[in-house]
Amino acid sequence: MRKATLWNWFWILLGLLYFFLPLLATFHFSLRARKEALSLLAYQQMIEDTRIWQALLYSIQIGLLTIGLGLLLMVPTVYWVHLRARYLRPMIEFFSLLPFVIPAIVLVFGLIRIYSGDPFPLTNTYAGTDFLLIAGYVVLTLPYLYRAIDAGMTAIDVATLTEAAQSLGAGWGTILFRVIVPNLRSAMLGAAFLILAIVLGEFTIASFIVGLRAFGPVIWQVGQNRAYEASALVIFSFLLTWILMALINFVARRAVVTSGPR
Amino acid sequence: MAFLVLEHVSKRFGNLIAVEDFHLAVEKGEFISLLGPSGCGKTTVLRMIAGFELPTTGRIILEGEDITRVPPNRRNIGMVFQSYALFPNMTVAQNIAFGMRVRREPEHRIRERVDELLALVHLEDKRNSYPHQLSGGQQQRVALARALAIRPRLLLLDEPLSALDAKIRVTLRSEIRAIQRQLGITVIYVTHDQEEALSISDRIVVMRAGKIEQVGTPFQIYNFPQTSFVASFVGMLNTAEAEVLDPQQGLLQLDGAHLLSADPGLRRRKPGERVRLSIRPERISLAGEQLKDNLLQARVEDITFLGAVVRIQLRLGNTLFYMDTFNNPHLALPTIGSTVQVTCSKEAVMVLE
Numbered sequence: 214m215r216k217a218t219l220w221n222w223f224w225i226l227l228g229l230l231y232f233f234l235p236l237l238a239t240f241h242f243s244l245r246a247r248k249e250a251l252s253l254l255a256y257q258q259m260i261e262d263t264r265i266w267q268a269l270l271y272s273i274q275i276g277l278l279t280i281g282l283g284l285l286l287m288v289p290t291v292y293w294v295h296l297r298a299r300y301l302r303p304m305i306e307f308f309s310l311l312p313f314v315i316p317a318i319v320l321v322f323g324l325i326r327i328y329s330g331d332p333f334p335l336t337n338t339y340a341g342t343d344f345l346l347i348a349g350y351v352v353l354t355l356p357y358l359y360r361a362i363d364a365g366m367t368a369i370d371v372a373t374l375t376e377a378a379q380s381l382g383a384g385w386g387t388i389l390f391r392v393i394v395p396n397l398r399s400a401m402l403g404a405a406f407l408i409l410a411i412v413l414g415e416f417t418i419a420s421f422i423v424g425l426r427a428f429g430p431v432i433w434q435v436g437q438n439r440a441y442e443a444s445a446l447v448i449f450s451f452l453l454t455w456i457l458m459a460l461i462n463f464v465a466r467r468a469v470v471t472s473g474p475r
Numbered sequence: 476m477a478f479l480v481l482e483h484v485s486k487r488f489g490n491l492i493a494v495e496d497f498h499l500a501v502e503k504g505e506f507i508s509l510l511g512p513s514g515c516g517k518t519t520v521l522r523m524i525a526g527f528e529l530p531t532t533g534r535i536i537l538e539g540e541d542i543t544r545v546p547p548n549r550r551n552i553g554m555v556f557q558s559y560a561l562f563p564n565m566t567v568a569q570n571i572a573f574g575m576r577v578r579r580e581p582e583h584r585i586r587e588r589v590d591e592l593l594a595l596v597h598l599e600d601k602r603n604s605y606p607h608q609l610s611g612g613q614q615q616r617v618a619l620a621r622a623l624a625i626r627p628r629l630l631l632l633d634e635p636l637s638a639l640d641a642k643i644r645v646t647l648r649s650e651i652r653a654i655q656r657q658l659g660i661t662v663i664y665v666t667h668d669q670e671e672a673l674s675i676s677d678r679i680v681v682m683r684a685g686k687i688e689q690v691g692t693p694f695q696i697y698n699f700p701q702t703s704f705v706a707s708f709v710g711m712l713n714t715a716e717a718e719v720l721d722p723q724q725g726l727l728q729l730d731g732a733h734l735l736s737a738d739p740g741l742r743r744r745k746p747g748e749r750v751r752l753s754i755r756p757e758r759i760s761l762a763g764e765q766l767k768d769n770l771l772q773a774r775v776e777d778i779t780f781l782g783a784v785v786r787i788q789l790r791l792g793n794t795l796f797y798m799d800t801f802n803n804p805h806l807a808l809p810t811i812g813s814t815v816q817v818t819c820s821k822e823a824v825m826v827l828e
Binding site: 369370373374376377378379380381382383384387391392395396398 | 525526527546547548549550551552553554556558560561562563564573574577578618621622625631
């Protein structure tokens with residue numbers, strides 16, 4: 214018994230070291246922008262760099278729009294599949310997994326080829342490239358969004374809830390917005406935060422379509438010539454991701470309190 | 476015209492015939508049970524009445540109006556599901572109020588009605604609870620209140636008690652019946668539990684393989700089953716093959732013993748013909764002072780104690796049959812392996828079609 218506990222602690226410690234040692238090293242490095250002593254100089258420079266904050270804001274906006282468009286597209290689709298076309302489920306699942314199989318670089322070249330000329334000249338304007346970026350991200354994050362919504366719908370037996378609402382006189386809009394969506398809240402929020410985290414860190418698609426307007430390419434550029442500041446930025450993005458994760462947990466737990474297990 | 480008429484309704488799913496030529500007229504305020512084994516089409520019939528399935532042929536007429544193609548949310552028919560189907564994001568009160576909110580009824584009327592229904596299902600103290608905080612029986616009560624809140628023209632219940640344990644099932648079913656009588660509402664109740672159907676219904680529709688086998692009051696269904704399926708599905712039944720000796724006298728031979736039957740159907744049979752006869756276990760008794768038309772000698776094979784009733788398995792030649800007798804602590808039961816004399820009236824011996 215005692216021996217087993219000891220081993221448990223050993224493995225936990227090993228795991229923690231594996232995760233946190235590189236992080237601690239990066240943190241330590243980020244504090245050494247001044248040669249003579251440890252300092253927060255890199256962080257100060259990072260905070261003063263307006264480009265970084267503009268890019269972050271831009272990426273957050275793109276992320277939120279991606280979440281909005283993705284939900285608008287996937288919630289009704291997955292709902293309909295659950296309700297009337299369950300035989301389509303394997304196919305939808307397959308398509309939703311394609312972004313895992315097709316590298317982002319292939320996706321972005323495809324997008325640029327098709328949308329850089331007639332009949333859809335989207336790459337010529339800022340609005341056009343923003344839209345293209347959002348569309349690309351919707352595809353890229355599809356696996357996460359689909360899985361989350363699908364799991365959420367499986368958990369609440371949408372078919373019976375829909376019939377119950379119908380028998381009480383509800384139309385499709387009422388059913389979707391007052392019965393189905395409120396019960397998917399935690400699933401949707403979980404997926405939303407995940408998508409936001411992915412969009413904030415994404416480099417490939419962003420760098421080809423919008424370049425240094427997005428956060429990912431900016432981190433990369435900073436890393437190219439300002440090593441200390443880049444480390445500070447890494448630590449900062451890590452914290453940002455953690456905050457998002459904590460929010461997911463918090464929201465999911467609150468959702469359990471209100472809707473609970475069936 | 477009857478309150479609800481299902482006019483020669485059929486439903487096919489691809490090649491599968493789920494319901495075939497289902498014809499039934501229901502009067503206002505009646506409590507009708509659709510009874511049958513799983514897959515017999517009873518739930519499909521209910522779903523067609525609710526509007527969730529479109530009949531392949533036939534019409535459904537409610538209060539003189541053809542509702543066959545009316546969408547479910549315009550029918551004003553309440554439904555209670557086996558899985559309760561309460562909205563998990565809403566409290567008990569919000570669940571009950573849902574249908575009225577959809578109809579945009581004034582808030583004070585909704586509040587009054589919710590109070591009224593919470594009292595009806597004895598859940599006044601659970602108004603602000605969420606479904607997951609309630610027991611199965613309480614959840615089904617909420618579902619019932621929610622369905623009643625819209626003052627439906629018709630209430631459909633799809634195996635509402637199947638997911639509950641035995642004791643709650645019995646209390647809740649008498650509550651459902653009491654509420655139905657109090658409100659005078661017409662109910663169609665689907666169940667595979669014959670005891671439930673017998674105890675709760677005005678009339679029972681016994682179904683098998685998509686077709687109606689028999690429609691009748693619980694008394695008729697139990698005592699005068701018209702087909703061997705109804706006889707064997709409803710209640711415990713002994714069946715055995717016998718030879719007709721004298722159709723006019725009602726004389727049969729069963730494993731060497733002579734037996735009298737009062738079944739009028741026997742007159743149409745010929746001497747020497749083999750028929751399937753049936754006797755309810757409770758119609759057989761130990762031959763004490765009261766002798767009935769038939770007296771048989773049988774060996775006691777097994778005795779099962781069922782509480783109020785004791786079920787005795789008897790052997791007559793090659794035929795095994797059961798006899799039910801009330802549990803009386805002052806009377807000695809026969810011992811296993813002993814030979815006993817049993818008796819039954821000729822009215823108890825039925826010949827199945």
